[in-house]
Amino acid sequence: xxxxxxxxxxxxxxxxxxxxxxxxxxxxxxxxxxxxxxxxxxxxxxxxxxxxxxxxxxxxxxxxxxxxxxxxxxxxxxxxxxxxxxxxxxxxxxxxxxxxxxxxxxxxxxxxxxxxxxxxxxxxxxxxxxxxxxxxxxxxxxxxxxxxxxxxxxxxxxxxxxxxxxxxxxxxxxxxxxxxxxxxxxxxxxxxxxxxxxxxxxxxxxxxxxxxxxxxxxxxxxxxxxxxxxxxxxxxxxxxxxxxxxxxxxxxxxxxxxxxxxxxxxxxxxxxxxxxxxxxxxxxxxxxxxxxxxxxxxxxxxxxxxxxxxxxxxxxxxxxxxxxxxxxxxxxxxxxxxxxxxxxxxxxxxxxxxxxxxxxxxxxxxxxxxxxxxxxxxxxxxx
Ligand SMILES: Cc1cc2nc3c(=O)[nH]c(=O)nc-3n(C[C@H](O)[C@H](O)[C@H](O)COP(=O)(O)OP(=O)(O)OC[C@H]3O[C@@H](n4cnc5c(N)ncnc54)[C@H](O)[C@@H]3O)c2cc1C
Numbered sequence: 001x002x003x004x005x006x007x008x009x010x011x012x013x014x015x016x017x018x019x020x021x022x023x024x025x026x027x028x029x030x031x032x033x034x035x036x037x038x039x040x041x042x043x044x045x046x047x048x049x050x051x052x053x054x055x056x057x058x059x060x061x062x063x064x065x066x067x068x069x070x071x072x073x074x075x076x077x078x079x080x081x082x083x084x085x086x087x088x089x090x091x092x093x094x095x096x097x098x099x100x101x102x103x104x105x106x107x108x109x110x111x112x113x114x115x116x117x118x119x120x121x122x123x124x125x126x127x128x129x130x131x132x133x134x135x136x137x138x139x140x141x142x143x144x145x146x147x148x149x150x151x152x153x154x155x156x157x158x159x160x161x162x163x164x165x166x167x168x169x170x171x172x173x174x175x176x177x178x179x180x181x182x183x184x185x186x187x188x189x190x191x192x193x194x195x196x197x198x199x200x201x202x203x204x205x206x207x208x209x210x211x212x213x214x215x216x217x218x219x220x221x222x223x224x225x226x227x228x229x230x231x232x233x234x235x236x237x238x239x240x241x242x243x244x245x246x247x248x249x250x251x252x253x254x255x256x257x258x259x260x261x262x263x264x265x266x267x268x269x270x271x272x273x274x275x276x277x278x279x280x281x282x283x284x285x286x287x288x289x290x291x292x293x294x295x296x297x298x299x300x301x302x303x304x305x306x307x308x309x310x311x312x313x314x315x316x317x318x319x320x321x322x323x324x325x326x327x328x329x330x331x332x333x334x335x336x337x338x339x340x341x342x343x344x345x346x347x348x349x350x351x352x353x354x355x356x357x358x359x360x361x362x363x364x365x366x367x368x369x370x371x372x373x374x375x376x377x378x379x380x381x382x383x
Contacts, residue, residue, distance in 0.1 A: 045088035050118020058093035060100035072247035079251025095122025097237035123164035136179035142171035161209025175228030182230030246323030253327035256334035294323035
């Protein structure tokens with residue numbers, strides 16, 4: 001894996017140390033790992049990442065927000081080795097992000113140490129059957145009843161659905177129209193009347209479910225932030241983690257390039273190898289170029305978020321958009337270079353081909369990222 005990027009000025013010594021330490025952990029713990037049972041494997045990965053101390057990166061340390069450069073390095077490194085390990089790590093951050101950013105001292109104390117140690121599995125429940133990209137239209141409702149909130153509705157495509165210990169749930173509380181009438185809640189998985197209605201299978205398997213909230217009662221203090229602040233809380237959480245989706249894509253793409261380099265160097269073609277062929281070399285060059293451009297965008301956005309002190313929405317959207325779209329092309333080129341082996345189950349590039357696809361859809365589809373970039377440009381131009 002090309003590690004030259006760690007010398008870039010975006011990083012501090014602690015980031016290079018993290019890359020070394022986690023890289024070694026992955027080599028020791030993730031190689032040749034085979035999972036029969038997805039749920040148990042995910043639980044095991046969360047526990048092991050927690051025990052090794054890496055999940056601390058996913059949560060706030062007191063008032064200090066998670067360091068986005070560390071999250072990005074961690075996701076890139078994990079994704080290089082295993083899509084499922086990256087998933088287990090990432091969801092601890094996304095699922096608890098609202099608590100890290102907006103939770104009370106009590107909420108942080110109750111949940112973040114458990115998330116960081118791997119004792120509690122986190123989930124982020126925003127999407128509904130009738131509302132995905134357009135989160136302002138959430139229909140799940142939360143009504144105040146004395147000292148409780150009562151939630152009614154349905155969420156779908158919820159990662160960690162079925163194995164999570166709590167679902168950070170967005171629901172309509174009606175302070176205003178659309179985005180102005182939403183709130184965020186911590187809903188424990190064992191709350192009465194909360195059901196896993198359906199497990200969903202996707203091309204890169206991980207725990208995913210549709211949830212039914214049928215009069216789920218939670219205490220009044222389970223709300224995160226103020227009533228009506230849910231949309232802002234959701235969007236700020238997504239903005240924090242959006243860059244790291246790009247970082248995961250980068251890890252997948254780097255692995256695809258390494259697999260392609262290794263395969264092309266060994267595979268015989270005529271009197272030489274595939275790597276001796278000019279067309280192959282052109283492809284390899286394009287793959288490396290796409291990867292470096294993604295890395296620059298991802299770590300620029302991560303640095304900007306940590307220390308830049310500027311509104312980071314445009315940079316985060318550019319990083320996610322470019323890194324995920326170009327990783328798809330890089331991986332596709334690696335599959336093509338492998339010929340029949342590239343589409344054979346058990347071959348790494350075939351796994352990567354499935355792993356990358358959903359990243360261009362979740363946490364804001366590519367079209368939504370373009371919209372964020374364009375709106376930001378126009379706002380600046382019209383100011
Ligand atoms: C593997 C996986 C894991 C997920 N995990 C979670 C999770 O943990 N929690 C959670 O809440 N959700 C999760 N989701 C849901 C995900 O966030 C939504 O799928 C996503 O927001 C898109 O919503 P949708 O599927 O309803 O598609 P729609 O909103 O119906 O959009 C369909 C397509 O329309 C296009 N489109 C959308 N908006 C625009 C636009 N403004 N302009 C032009 N074209 C547009 C895009 O191509 C998009 O893919 C997950 C999804 C997947 C696939």
